[in-house]
Every structure is written in structure tokens, then in C-alpha cells.
Amino acid sequence: MSTDGGPTTSGEQTRLIGQLQNLLEKQLQLARQGDATSERFGALMGKAGSLLEEMARTGIADLADVQRHREELRRRYESVCLIVAAQKAHVSRELRQIRRGRNILGTYRRNIRP
Numbered sequence: 001m002s003t004d005g006g007p008t009t010s011g012e013q014t015r016l017i018g019q020l021q022n023l024l025e026k027q028l029q030l031a032r033q034g035d036a037t038s039e040r041f042g043a044l045m046g047k048a049g050s051l052l053e054e055m056a057r058t059g060i061a062d063l064a065d066v067q068r069h070r071e072e073l074r075r076r077y078e079s080v081c082l083i084v085a086a087q088k089a090h091v092s093r094e095l096r097q098i099r100r101g102r103n104i105l106g107t108y109r110r111n112i113r114p
């Protein structure tokens with residue numbers, strides 16, 4: 001791997017792209033299972049971020065080979081974002097219902113006391 005920010009080999013490009021695709025696929029699987037808030041999901045996000053930083057630092061992101069994979073990577077990333085957003089909205093609705101229920105119980109409790 002090139003550590004000086006210089007050009008990288010085709011094998012390194014393929015390896016980094018493959019790793020990023022695998023990380024995004026694992027994130028998608030966890031998100032689809034409703035596990036987008038787990039530590040494992042967060043760790044995968046951190047690894048993906050590190051890979052992207054490495055790709056930017058070494059100039060891989062600008063190479064033609066990578067450009068061909070960019071659209072697929074973007075689609076996977078958008079899928080992860082959509083699933084996480086949907087789960088967040090679902091959890092927000094549930095929390096609102098819980099708060100409403102707690103408020104109702106509190107009101108009953110205050111009105112029942114002599």
C-alpha cells in the first residue's frame with residue numbers, strides 16, 4: 001500500500017474498493033435487521049470512513065477504475081441512509097406514543113388521589 005500519498009497499484013485499488021463494498025453490504029444487512037444503532041454498525045461506519053480517507057489521501061478516488069464503481073457504492077450508501085432514516089422515524093413515533101402514554105397515566109394518577 002502506498003503510504004506517501006502517491007499512486008497505488010491496481011491491486012490496491014481493487015482491494016480498497018472491495019473492502020468498501022463489503023463494509024457497505026454488512027451495514028445494509030445490519031440495517032435491514034433493525035440493528036442500525038448497534039456498536040457493530042458504528043464500528044463498520046468508522047472502518048468505511050477510514051477507507052474513504054485512505055482512498056482520498058492516496059488519490060484512488062479520482063482514478064477511472066474507481067469512477068466505474070462509484071455509482072454502485074453511492075447506491076449502497078444511499079440504501080443504508082434510507083433504512084437508517086426509516087428506523088429513526090419509527091423509533092421517534094414509538095417514543096412519542098410512550099411519552100403520551102406516560103402523560104396520560106400521570107394525569108390519571110393525579111386525579112385518583114384523594
